[in-house]
Amino acid sequence: MTWVNTVIQGILLGGLYALFAAGLSLVFGVMRVVNLAHGDLSVLAAFLSLLLVEHAGMAPLLTLVIVVPVMFAVGYVLQAGIINFALRTELAPLLATFGLAIVLQNVLQEAFSADSRGLDAGSLETSSIRIGDHIGIGWFPLLTFVTSVLVLLALHLLLTRTQLGRALRATSDDQRTALLIGIDNRRIYSLAMGISLATVAIAGVFLAIRTTFSPSIGSARLIFGFEAVIIGGLGSLWGTLAGGIVLGVAQAVGAQIDAGWGVLTGHLVFLAVLALRPNGLFPRTATA
């Protein structure tokens, strides 16, 4: 039963990885840009939440009401003001987002110091549902997983049921033809980045409640996000959920075998998927 519990904890952790990675996947899917600042932007969201907790006395989860729209606006402006101008070559957006990551890390360190911080969600963090003697499901990990699935579902509905979603997918398929039907690619890119950062804001706040964070933690998180996206299949939202779960379960199982093996096992599973299924477990099926 210990192993069952381990797998359950891995699945719940995987939901959080998927939530973190969903925005990465969306941005790559729409504009073929890998946002190297994605992890650092999740940290920015955590610090915004921390400010609201410390200065406005808000509960950490309640700060999402402000942090999510603010991060959407940050994403929109960032894309419209910087990244859209770097889209002419493949390398330029990588350099632009890498530079942004460095700037963010340094600004956050200057503003908040290098100390680790955390968000305190009270008893929600420690209370759990007990199933028998060996299985315990924490309320907070469960809430995180349910939130992840709901956010992914909302993104799925946005992409499949709305004109904006169809425009995002059309732009992803063929940017030149999208122009011909009146789609303003640059506005679509800005909206995609806004949505991406709105989702990473949720992930950033949940991660900040689950574990400590500091200005320099973003790049380490980015690796987990990449791994979830690539395991699941680039550009596939539900694949990203599957990728996150595979990564989470691998880490949990590795940690169960030996406390130091958790992260390493995740990396090994990622490498195995990359070697055996380079397009991921659930690649997009449409081909031009």
Added chain:
Amino acid sequence: MTGLLEVDGLSAHYGDFQALFEVGLTIEEGETVAVIGANGAGKSTLLASIAGLLRPSAGDVRFEGRSVADLGANHRARQGISLVPEGRRIFPSLSVTENLLVGAYTKRPGPWNVQRVLELFPFLAERAGSRGWMLSGGEQQALAIGRALMANPRLLLLDEVSLGLAPVAVKRLYEALPSIMAEGTTLVLVEQDIGQALNVAGKISCLLEGRVALAGRPEDFTREAIVEAYFGMAA
């Protein structure tokens, strides 16, 4: 009299290669014009320049009396210029219905909607839920035309409609054109198949190596004159 579309002294380059040399073309509202010419004559370049996909190096494109030379393709689409590009270029991950719905992105008012397009191309209705990449070439071409119609364009540019399609598929597509023309849509057809083009066009413009070699009503020219303008030599 001002035409719906006026192309004046249009030159276009691909790098150092000049594809169009001071091309002129005037199209009145409701006309159907065929731009014909051999491979490499500059027909598709002309349409790309009108649609805004290619910035001309000289000359002007005026639509409804106003210059659109500085506008990008998306802005021209909003003004009512729709291009069905060579090779169809439908969105492969979107279903037939989704391809049509996204075609109405500009929300231009007009007679065309999903139901009207599916009435025009009934065989698409049977594939409404299929992804674009699953369709045959003829179905994709019909979908590309339908997607352009969803924008309710005043000027519809059709680039090589018949290219690579079976004769039966070409026949089905050309049978639909009169219904489009009946709605008052102005059509510009680029075709290598002169016979197909002359069947529907009220006016032709023949390009030869990037220059207009012949322009006017088809009945004003002998077959020999058209062939000479097409190939640059007498038959």
